Amino acid sequence: MAASLLCRRKIAAFSISRVLNAYNVKLDGLHVELAYGGSAGVCNRNYSSRRAAKIDFTDLTSPHTWYPKARRKIRKVFLHVGPTNSGKTYHALKSLQSSPSGIYCGPLRLLAWEVANRLNKANVPCDLITGQEVETVDGAKHKAVTVEMVDVNSDYSCAVIDEIQMLGCKTRGFSFTRALLGISADELHLCGDPAAVPLIEEILKVTGDDVKIETYERLLPLVPLKKPLGSFDNIQTGDCIVTFSRKQIYKLKKKIETGANHLCSVVYGSLPPETRTRQATMFNDATSEFDVLVASDAIGMGLNLNISRIIFSTMQKFDGVEMRDLTVSEIKQIAGRAGRYGSKFPVGEVTCLDGADLPLLHSSLKSPSPPLERAGLFPSFDLMYMHSRLHPELDLYQILEHFTKNAKLSDKYFIADCEELLKAAVVLDTLPLSLHDKYLFCISPVDMNDEISSQGLTQFASNYSKKGLVRLKEIFTPGSLMVPKTPAALQELESIHKVLDLYVWLSFRLADSFPDRTLAASQKAICSMLIEEFLERFGWQAPAAKKLPATTTLRSLFQKKTYLK
Ligand SMILES: Nc1ncnc2c1ncn2[C@@H]1O[C@H](COP(=O)(O)OP(=O)(O)OP(=O)(O)O)[C@@H](O)[C@H]1O
Numbered sequence: 001m002a003a004s005l006l007c008r009r010k011i012a013a014f015s016i017s018r019v020l021n022a023y024n025v026k027l028d029g030l031h032v033e034l035a036y037g038g039s040a041g042v043c044n045r046n047y048s049s050r051r052a053a054k055i056d057f058t059d060l061t062s063p064h065t066w067y068p069k070a071r072r073k074i075r076k077v078f079l080h081v082g083p084t085n086s087g088k089t090y091h092a093l094k095s096l097q098s099s100p101s102g103i104y105c106g107p108l109r110l111l112a113w114e115v116a117n118r119l120n121k122a123n124v125p126c127d128l129i130t131g132q133e134v135e136t137v138d139g140a141k142h143k144a145v146t147v148e149m150v151d152v153n154s155d156y157s158c159a160v161i162d163e164i165q166m167l168g169c170k171t172r173g174f175s176f177t178r179a180l181l182g183i184s185a186d187e188l189h190l191c192g193d194p195a196a197v198p199l200i201e202e203i204l205k206v207t208g209d210d211v212k213i214e215t216y217e218r219l220l221p222l223v224p225l226k227k228p229l230g231s232f233d234n235i236q237t238g239d240c241i242v243t244f245s246r247k248q249i250y251k252l253k254k255k256i257e258t259g260a261n262h263l264c265s266v267v268y269g270s271l272p273p274e275t276r277t278r279q280a281t282m283f284n285d286a287t288s289e290f291d292v293l294v295a296s297d298a299i300g301m302g303l304n305l306n307i308s309r310i311i312f313s314t315m316q317k318f319d320g321v322e323m324r325d326l327t328v329s330e331i332k333q334i335a336g337r338a339g340r341y342g343s344k345f346p347v348g349e350v351t352c353l354d355g356a357d358l359p360l361l362h363s364s365l366k367s368p369s370p371p372l373e374r375a376g377l378f379p380s381f382d383l384m385y386m387h388s389r390l391h392p393e394l395d396l397y398q399i400l401e402h403f404t405k406n407a408k409l410s411d412k413y414f415i416a417d418c419e420e421l422l423k424a425a426v427v428l429d430t431l432p433l434s435l436h437d438k439y440l441f442c443i444s445p446v447d448m449n450d451e452i453s454s455q456g457l458t459q460f461a462s463n464y465s466k467k468g469l470v471r472l473k474e475i476f477t478p479g480s481l482m483v484p485k486t487p488a489a490l491q492e493l494e495s496i497h498k499v500l501d502l503y504v505w506l507s508f509r510l511a512d513s514f515p516d517r518t519l520a521a522s523q524k525a526i527c528s529m530l531i532e533e534f535l536e537r538f539g540w541q542a543p544a545a546k547k548l549p550a551t552t553t554l555r556s557l558f559q560k561k562t563y564l565k
């Protein structure tokens with residue numbers, strides 16, 4: 001992957017030919033022979049290069065034509081739909097496991113990791129590929145990937161796209177649409193909420209694929225309780241309290257650990273993924289002392305956790321703009337984590353902290369999720385690049401804005417929300433970088449709402465534009481990390497983790513320019529360990545029996561407070 005990104009010239013040539021292929025355009029000297037299947041149907045015309053300037057690259061009405069490899073197949077599509085915990089993923093994975101080659105695409109690193117582990121344990125060698133890690137296994141013909149990493153230029157016997165209803169997500173939905181339309185597989189298994197069925201059937205009408213629906217029932221009952229939790233004294237082993245702010249997570253953890261005889265694992269979005277995995281594993285392990293979970297909706301998708309009862313501490317969340325009630329599908333997804341088949345709890349229960357929230361909980365669990373109406377779509381870099389060739393005066397921000405404002409879409413699609421990309425583009429447009437490099441930095445996993453993370457991106461991109469080489473030590477002092485002592489210091493460490501993660505991500509795409517991947521990865525691992533130590537110690541006294549040998553070593557190693565330079 002890195003090799004293909006090394007030579008920028010090659011990329012430009014490759015990109016042009018790929019997009020021209022997608023539009024069936026052949027460059028012939030100054031003339032362009034165009035056979036463009038746009039919304040008005042296929043037309044054959046001769047264009048001079050001047051007239052080629054009239055090609056509307058914002059016409060996204062036929063996204064299925066972007067993937068000729070997949071279109072050469074009549075794929076057997078199996079839609080596994082049903083409530084949470086009904087065995088949808090289990091059945092899709094059985095097909096994947098028994099196929100000679102295949103790919104699993106999930107929305108979370110944790111899910112990809114779980115599937116890679118499962119296949120490897122079953123003696124089906126499986127690689128794990130996410131934006132920031134590539135773990136290859138000898139002889140592997142299977143891959144477990146996060147959906148953004150799907151390669152639509154390879155052929156597979158079998159492919160699984162998990163949590164397919166995510167194609168309606170306003171920010172990440174387009175990656176699911178790309179996987180849905182673009183994976184070239186003989187068998188394609190889609191797992192998710194029944195609410196996605198009509199839309200997927202509609203989308204796949206034009207691909208000629210053969211679609212079959214398999215419906216599932218929940219394997220264990222999920223019981224909505226009539227009473228709220230009442231007091232924290234009623235917390236039991238196997239409970240999971242759900243809240244949506246980081247601050248509330250720590251408040252609840254402290255309350256439970258000081259008031260009752262329980263220890264809490266925590267899972268929330270900005271924790272490093274490996275920390276989330278270890279926190280979840282600790283909670284799942286019946287022999288560990290961590291028997292209660294405090295979590296955000298980061299647990300809401302597909303994870304297998306030993307939860308007996310979900311307790312909503314609130315039914316509202318801040319969605320980046322305003323506080324709003326949770327949607328029916330969010331409530332069902334989160335509640336569905338209780339009483340997982342195969343766990344030690346035969347029944348899942350769900351309730352709220354506040355009795356006033358019970359009516360919304362009960363009515364939501366009874367209602368079907370409203371059908372999805374549209375799937376996310378976003379133009380490929382190739383299309384933007386072609387547009388930029390015709391309008392060299394435009395910078396990346398203007399190109400992104402042009403596409404989002406002018407995109408022509410069929411009524412089954414919406415254009416993805418690219419607010420985050422636009423924020424990054426503003427910064428990147430001030431640097432002397434090629435469009436491709438700007439785009440690459442733009443789609444990196446930077447969190448533009450996090451000051452330290454966005455500062456990291458600016459530094460990396462700026463150093464790269466000046467020297468083409470970015471050493472980690474130029475912006476970060478390895479060996480200076482320390483155990484956070486306050487929630488604010490913890491948040492800072494989470495942000496530093498994001499910067500190191502960004503370096504690793506860039507090192508996979510621009511290997512020669514970001515050569516310190518090993519150092520960044522090891523510092524990332526130290527960040528996670530320090531965060532975990534904070535989590536274990538925050539708000540309670542460590543039981544005498546629990547040994548923390550790593551702590552002493554780490555603390556003596558890292559004495560200075562860490563700042564990005
Ligand atoms: N037939 C089966 N035999 C053994 N275990 C099963 C079977 N079906 C499902 N399971 C197990 O039950 C648990 C829930 O199944 P699975 O993860 O497939 O549910 P799901 O419908 O995909 O849920 P979600 O909507 O939450 O993703 C998993 O641990 C899975 O391994």
Ligand SMILES: [Mg+2]
Pocket residue numbers: 088089090162163191302
């Ligand atoms: Mg599942």
